[in-house]
Amino acid sequence: MVACGEDQHSFPGLDGESLVRVPARPGKAEMDLLLRKHDRVVVAGTDADLAAVLVRLLRTDRVTGVSVGFVPTERDSAVAARWGLPAGTDKALKLALDGTATEVPLVRDDTGGVLAGRATLHDLRGEAYCDEHQAFAGPAAAVEVSSDAAGLVARVTRGKLVKRTAEFHGRAFQLGCVPTTSLVSDGLAQPRELTKRTWYRHTEDLRLVTGFIR
Incomplete structure (x- = not known):
């Protein structure tokens, strides 16, 4: 799992090998190797953090090769509201780790975002x-x-x-x-x-x- 930003949430049951802490809105240096090595990634952070990870999926041509789980750390997450993610970190983490990925539209813009x-x-x-x-x-x-x-x-x-x-x-x-x-x-x-x-x-x-x- 990739935990983004300075807000150091605890994630019981995840050890140092399965939990990687990165800066807010991680970029190439933090994400590209991880995305090439794994076929599933769980992102804990803000909607903007998730968007940054999705940019790296695009840049590494791994959109269809990696399943993505999301643990929102903001109560007003638009991603959580849109895709029915549960309230509370524990429930969201369980779904992100154990849930089945489905295909949903990926929206990008003409600036590369x-x-x-x-x-x-x-x-x-x-x-x-x-x-x-x-x-x-x-x-x-x-x-x-x-x-x-x-x-x-x-x-x-x-x-x-x-x-x-x-x-x-x-x-x-x-x-x-x-x-x-x-x-x-x-x-x-x-x-x-x-x-x-x-x-x-x-x-x-x-x-x-x-x-x-x-």
Whole structure:
């Protein structure tokens, strides 16, 4: 198991050989050898930590070769909510270690990143499409992108006094907008100004241990 970050959770029953502690959002130096050696990895950390590990799966071409379990260390984990992971570290750890992996969509973006849980933006002006369908043109109070069974779902909220939210499901969501720094991806604010971003379903699905009975 890979435990990410400075928050040193204890994991009873795991010894020094099966428990590896790495920095938050681990990169090539911490992950690539592990991912090449093992066909199953359990990640304990934040949604952003999981996203960093999934980036390394992509870079090492191991998306279909490694099953992934996740033990969220944040109560508001969007990954846990989306994939039915149990509350509490002990229950989540048991599922991550013993559960069966199933194929779920892997959502990436056009900057080389991976979206593990949820991306949000607010107070936008621009235009966006989900596949061939226009999601909005003009102002939008908020946009939220996350994965779903079809690939991804985008929720667009419009209006100031009376807010209306529409959902769009598809394989890709393309956004063009006036410059904004409002993007928060997997809980991390992205300070770099952006004028466009695309999220899309990867050609290979992720093998993820979920809390759903299939």
